[in-house]
Amino acid sequence: MGSEKIELNGSPLVLDGQGQYVTLQKDKKSICRASCSDFPFKVPTCWTICEFRPSSMYRESTLPRYQLYPQPENLHEKNEWPNFMTYLWKRAKVAVVKLRCCSFYLLAPDPEFTHVIALCKRKTPLAPVDQEMSDNNWEHSGSNLAEDHGRNYCKNVRFSGINGASAMLGDDVLGRCFVRTDPSYLRTLSQTHAAWAFGAIAELIDNSRDADATRLGISVEYLYSKKVGEKIPVLSVVDDGTGMSHQDIMRMLSFGHKQPDEETPDRIGRFGIGFKTGAMKLGKDVLVLSQTTGSRSVAFLSQSYNEDKENLEIPIIAYRKLGAFMEVDLSIQSEASANLKLNAIKEFSPFNEYLLGERLGLFGEMATGTQIYIWNLDKWSSDYSLQWEDSESMVEDGVRGDILIRSRRIRSRPGQISQEVPLDYSLQAYLEVIFLDPRMKIIVQGSSVKSRPLAKSLNKTSVVRGTIMGKDIHLTLGRSQIEWERMNGGVFLYWHGRLIEAYKRVGSMIHNADVGRGVLGVVDVSALMDDNKGNVWVLNNKQGFQDCEAYAKLEEWLGSKIDEYLDENFDKVDLKRGGEKCKPDHEWVQCDKCRKWRILSTGFDIDSLPPEWFCYMPPFNGACDDPEQQTARGVITIAAKRSRYDLKRLLKNEEVSPKAKSISPIMKQRHKQSDGQSPQTLKQACDDEGGDNSTETEDSVWHPELEKPRRGNPKLLWGYCFGKA
Incomplete structure (x- = not known):
């Protein structure tokens, strides 16, 4: 090539080679992704700039030259590219990238920043790309979801090549580092719970239970939105669980994740999409504040923020505890990057720096937990899909706080004719039975949810044991007066202690609404619906089961056992005797401190209990350390x-x-x-x-x-x- 001066703004060279993508970084922070169509050999995908040198000594060079064109992944990279080029041009610098096989010297063009010239100096025979990539770990500091890959981002990414012509035409679809996620996908996720809004709320409650929360608050409050110019309703879900680290919150915001290798009996979260499908059904925008004992994270999943973007961006700010204070975690992002994301949150949410500080202050110095705030709530015509009353006014009036589905629509179930199913439209009623063994105290609109353990609140209780496909299963049957009055009946199916189906009619109950009126069944099908191979037969919205052999055999078994129970315990022709009612075999009350269940003494008026009851109170007159009482199983209790x-x-x-x-x-x-x-x-x-x-x-x-x-x-x-x- 001689010693002629390099023309930086000359026409691109078209050489025989394979198009490749590389990511420029400095100090473990991403600058921008770039493409090159004329590399004659395969190069590592991460280029770390180690130093800057004067450009004069490289302008007259005989080294092979290649051209890099910007292919930004997000707004951060789009802004960083011209800043980087301006720095090189104005200061007359060359950015030096040293790899195992060669070194690259990056020169900026003079007037227009269309591309950068990369001079290549070969040092040794080419090393394997995988080995080269392993020596170039970095941290992605952009606000894109790609931040999820963290320090080993380049370790696990391989780029497929494209031909030179496609790269010159700007085809950035083929051979991309990441599959594009359009912001409209958030609306698609919301359709998972389109049929029932409480299924979306249940996803958030599941996360709180998995975090070992003992207290959960759900409420709707009004906050002033600067963007709207008035107060808007904001749904909040606040728990006192273990909180989420930066890695945990990245995992939650990723679109699916690997299922845990170890099976946890009480763990409900499984599919990696629950938070996103639930939050996006309830509203367009959600802010997450989470704190562990040593870290704090702020995440912003927003349709409004991504409205005009081509690729989904999720601002996340990470903090770590230094002494008694929380400081920006500079090992994850820079101070400038954190401020950029914080400004986006303040612009597109009702939370300014003062309100954010107030809500973060709720954690205290040592407390842990997660706060979720959702606004731009889902609409029902000109109003909101959810209906609520001001929690303070309801408490003052002595009315139990609740959140309702505005349509009051009853969910469709085979064989059901009842039009009075409160758990279909009342959040209080649904949360009373959502868990088989309720231990977490839940407060809705300022009022505590009175948990109703179905298996302990039935009359003529009978426990049936059986085996389906080699798995043991226990079914509790009995009758409920309140469900008889509502003309309800059926089986409540739980999975890992969480309600999946309610009032499932089986056997003869399907064909006649009067058969089994008031009769309820309670069964946990975790063992049957988990095949011990990583597969579960539960739908990913956790509101039903897949059509599989295990479920078909379960329906058949439940039908036969309920028919036997009806034949053995009830007359063929029911005789209604004036005013008589069936009461539970035992009355139970739950301690608001230890959450243990206590049996009330015979003849005690349950209506005389105070709103908050503790173990030291009558009629138990004991202590929270006393073991929980159990009733005999396997026999029918008659008139006890x-x-x-x-x-x-x-x-x-x-x-x-x-x-x-x-x-x-x-x-x-x-x-x-x-x-x-x-x-x-x-x-x-x-x-x-x-x-x-x-x-x-x-x-x-x-x-x-x-x-x-x-x-x-x-x-x-x-x-x-x-x-x-």
Whole structure:
């Protein structure tokens, strides 16, 4: 080539070679991604600038020259490229990149920053690219989701080549370092929970439970938005869990992640999309504040912020604890990068630096937890999909705070005709039964959720054990008075302790709404729906199960067991007896401190309990250290608490109890109206063929049993029963 001076702004050379992408970095911070179509050999993908030298000594050079064109991944890189080129040009510098196989000297053109000249000096025979890449680890400081790859970003990335012509035409689709994620994908994710908004809230609650939170608050408050010019509703979900480190929050914001190798029985999170699908269903923008014992993270997932962008950007700011203070973690991003992201949050959210400081101050010096704030909430026509009342005014009026689905739509279930299913539209009602073993205290709009352990609140409880596909399964069956009144019934299916399906009708319940009215089943199917090979048969929205062999056999088994339970415990023809109700076999109360369940003593009025109850209070009068009480399983409890008299005495033919003599006032009045005289004696009749009470009755009120009239002259049934012909 001689010693002619290099023309920096000359036309690009078209050489035979393979197009490649490289990422320029300085001090472990990304500058910009660039492409080159004329490299005759394969080069490492990460170029670290180690020093700057005067450019005069390189302008007349015989070294091979190549051209790098900017291919920015995000707004940060788009801004950094001209800044970098301006620095080289104005200061007449050359950026030096030293690799194992060669060195590159980067020169900036004079007027227009279209490309950069790269002079190459070969030192040794080419080293394998994989080995070269392993020596060039770096940290990505941009605000793009690519930050997720952290320090070993280049270690795990391989670029596919493209031909020189495509690169010269600006085709940056082929051979890209990352697949493009358009911001519209956030709206696509929101469709996962389009059918039911509470499924989206449940995703956030699952994360709190997995973080071992003991307290969770869900509320809607109004905050002033500078961008809108008025106060807007903001949904907040705040817990006191272990919090998330920078690595954890990057994992949460990634679009899917590797499933954990070790199986955790109580862990619900599994698919890596729950937070994003849930948050984007509830609103367009979400801010996450999380703190561990040694770090703090702020993340901003926003459709508004990405509205005019071609690639999704998620600003994340990382802090680490130094002494008693939280400082910007400079090992992850620079101070300038953190300020850039913080300004984006302040511009597109209702949170300024003062409000952010106030909310971060809620963590305190040693406390941990996560705060999630969602705004630009999902709309229902001209109003919001969710409906709520001001929490303070509701508490003052003595009304339980709640968040409702505005449509009040009942979810479709095969065989169901009931139109009164509160858990379908009331967040309070849903959270009462969301966990099989509720231990986390949940507060909705300022009011505590009174957990309702279904398996402990049934009448005529029976536990059925069986085996499906070699997996043990336990089904708890019983009847509930409140569900009978609402015409509900079915099985509640839990997976890892979390409700997946409610009121699932099986067996004969599918074909007749009156069959199994008020009868509930409770079962945890974790063992059956996990195949121990990393696969689970639960839908990724956690609101149903996949169509698989295990689920089909489960439905068949549940149907047969419920039909057997109905045949054994209830009359073929139900007889409604005036005003009788079925009460739970045992009344339970949960301590608001230790979250243990205690059995109330017989005859105790559960309505007399205070809003917050603790173990030292009556009727338990114990301590939180006392072990939780358990009830006997595997047998049907009949009239253990529902009866206020001795059943054996009623079964004797000669002896009649005092309570039997005091017949209900209604029956007395009817008898007086029939003959004007009070009954003088009661005849004990033989057992009827039904053998048990109906689904609507209990044993707390005595009723005379009827026997068939004798042959001969017919007698009035009423007169015969009361000894009057």
